Amino acid sequence: MQIDLLVFPRWLVPVEPAGVVLEEHALAIDAGRIVAVLPADEARRSFEARETLTLADHAVMPGLVNAHAHSAMTLMRGIADDLPLMDWLQNHIWPTEGAHMSRQFCEDGLRLAAAEMIRGGTTCVNDMYFFPDASAAVADSVGLRAAIGMVVLDFPSAWAQNSDEYIHKGLEVHDSFKGNPLLRAVFAPHAPYTVSDAPLRTVRKYANELGIGIHMHVHETAFEVASAVEANGKRPWQRLKELDLLGPDFIAVHMTQLNDEEIAEAAQFGVSIAHCPESNLKLASGFCPVDKLLKAGVNVAIGTDGAASNNDLDLFGELRTGALLAKGVSGDPLALSAPQALHMATLAGAKALGWEQEFGSLAKGKSADFIAVNLDRAGTQPVYNVLSHLVYAANRDQVTDVYVAGRALMRDGLLLTVDEKAAVQKAREWQQRIKK
Numbered sequence: 059m060q061i062d063l064l065v066f067p068r069w070l071v072p073v074e075p076a077g078v079v080l081e082e083h084a085l086a087i088d089a090g091r092i093v094a095v096l097p098a099d100e101a102r103r104s105f106e107a108r109e110t111l112t113l114a115d116h117a118v119m120p121g122l123v124n125a126h127a128h129s130a131m132t133l134m135r136g137i138a139d140d141l142p143l144m145d146w147l148q149n150h151i152w153p154t155e156g157a158h159m160s161r162q163f164c165e166d167g168l169r170l171a172a173a174e175m176i177r178g179g180t181t182c183v184n185d186m187y188f189f190p191d192a193s194a195a196v197a198d199s200v201g202l203r204a205a206i207g208m209v210v211l212d213f214p215s216a217w218a219q220n221s222d223e224y225i226h227k228g229l230e231v232h233d234s235f236k237g238n239p240l241l242r243a244v245f246a247p248h249a250p251y252t253v254s255d256a257p258l259r260t261v262r263k264y265a266n267e268l269g270i271g272i273h274m275h276v277h278e279t280a281f282e283v284a285s286a287v288e289a290n291g292k293r294p295w296q297r298l299k300e301l302d303l304l305g306p307d308f309i310a311v312h313m314t315q316l317n318d319e320e321i322a323e324a325a326q327f328g329v330s331i332a333h334c335p336e337s338n339l340k341l342a343s344g345f346c347p348v349d350k351l352l353k354a355g356v357n358v359a360i361g362t363d364g365a366a367s368n369n370d371l372d373l374f375g376e377l378r379t380g381a382l383l384a385k386g387v388s389g390d391p392l393a394l395s396a397p398q399a400l401h402m403a404t405l406a407g408a409k410a411l412g413w414e415q416e417f418g419s420l421a422k423g424k425s426a427d428f429i430a431v432n433l434d435r436a437g438t439q440p441v442y443n444v445l446s447h448l449v450y451a452a453n454r455d456q457v458t459d460v461y462v463a464g465r466a467l468m469r470d471g472l473l474l475t476v477d478e479k480a481a482v483q484k485a486r487e488w489q490q491r492i493k494k
């Protein structure tokens with residue numbers, strides 16, 4: 059049988075079943091889909107491929123899913139550090155966004171982010187930012203899979219004047235890429251402290267009618283929870299529950315402040331959590347109780363947040379930090395094992411987006427979203443355990459090949475869909491404008 063591509067890696071990490079590593083196996087790909095995962099000799103006998111990729115020193119695994127990012131914030135990387143969330147947002151980030159936000163900012167920021175994300179093995183991003191039309195256009199042009207946040211706020215920005223306009227412009231964006239298999243719209247009400255009840259009800263109504271997910275910062279800091287209790291007499295989680303927001307289509311980002319009852323409810327409602335360990339550490343926001351959440355059966359995915367709070371979009375870094383942090387927070391070295399961490403960065407992200415039938419693991423019928431990591435480096439030898447290396451030892455510079463739906467976005471370290479030099483030049487120009 060003739061197919062497009064046969065991949066022969068040294069190690070094949072399908073992610074599901076958890077903990078499995080296949081050797082002497084191949085990935086057979088045709089028309090953007092995995093048509094078989096099979097022993098290498100059988101692959102050679104069964105298929106004639108237009109292209110063969112032999113990755114003798116590499117682990118091939120599903121592409122990484124960034125479950126929470128503000129991609130275009132790459133243009134504000136390093137603009138304000140070593141601050142708590144509200145000081146960082148109110149006195150630095152929001153004034154800069156207020157002064158410079160435009161469609162061009164978002165396009166240039168996202169293109170820079172795309173170069174960084176693809177280089178680091180990210181194949182899907184759940185994005186929340188202004189000008190989602192620009193994010194969709196850039197994601198489409200570089201071939202990244204993306205969930206595009208239809209941002210909702212009570213306050214005006216260069217993108218929309220009020221919550222009604224945010225919602226309706228978001229819905230127009232949603233309509234504009236219907237039928238594009240790599241793009242999906244997700245409502246993105248920013249946070250409980252920036253979106254009032256009425257727009258949240260409207261979001262829930264449209265989400266139900268159109269089958270769209272909802273992605274929101276929730277319980278990021280103790281200050282957020284305490285000020286909500288002072289203002290409304292209830293915790294934000296309780297308010298969102300009363301507004302009927304919590305459900306399997308809801309992605310709660312951060313969740314560093316959770317009591318045992320809320321953890322049980324997250325499982326009961328089927329809510330997914332986007333854990334952002336490095337952003338939470340840098341802003342000293344608190345610790346998401348990942349171990350307790352996983353034990354309660356909650357789907358926990360992993361995200362970077364924006365590059366202005368992280369300060370990168372490196373999911374390999376996030377994987378390692380997340381795994382170490384879970385152990386430190388729980389006091390249990392068994393917490394968030396390497397296979398669990400890899401699941402979190404792949405299939406759990408796809409599940410959070412309601413897209414797990416399509417990608418997140420390497421299995422017959424799924425979209426060919428995969429990456430190759432070269433382990434033939436001093437820092438990842440010898441290889442007793444590939445899964446251990448992918449979480450605890452490898453870094454993003456070891457990613458050599460990145461494919462989304464069978465299309466190569468990076469081959470042997472060469473970006474194929476983003477002009478990185480041009481993106482970097484634009485970033486320099488924005489720096490001049492912003493820091494005048």
Ligand SMILES: CSC[C@H]1O[C@@H](n2cnc3c(O)ncnc32)[C@H](O)[C@@H]1O
Pocket residue numbers: 128143147151152155186187188209210211248249275278337363364367
């Ligand atoms: C309305 S687009 C997204 C909005 O969120 C801001 N933002 C970036 N990082 C965080 C964070 O960790 N918590 C809350 N808000 C954040 C970003 O600057 C945009 O204004």
Ligand SMILES: [Zn+2]
Pocket residue numbers: 126127128275311363364
């Ligand atoms: Zn965020």
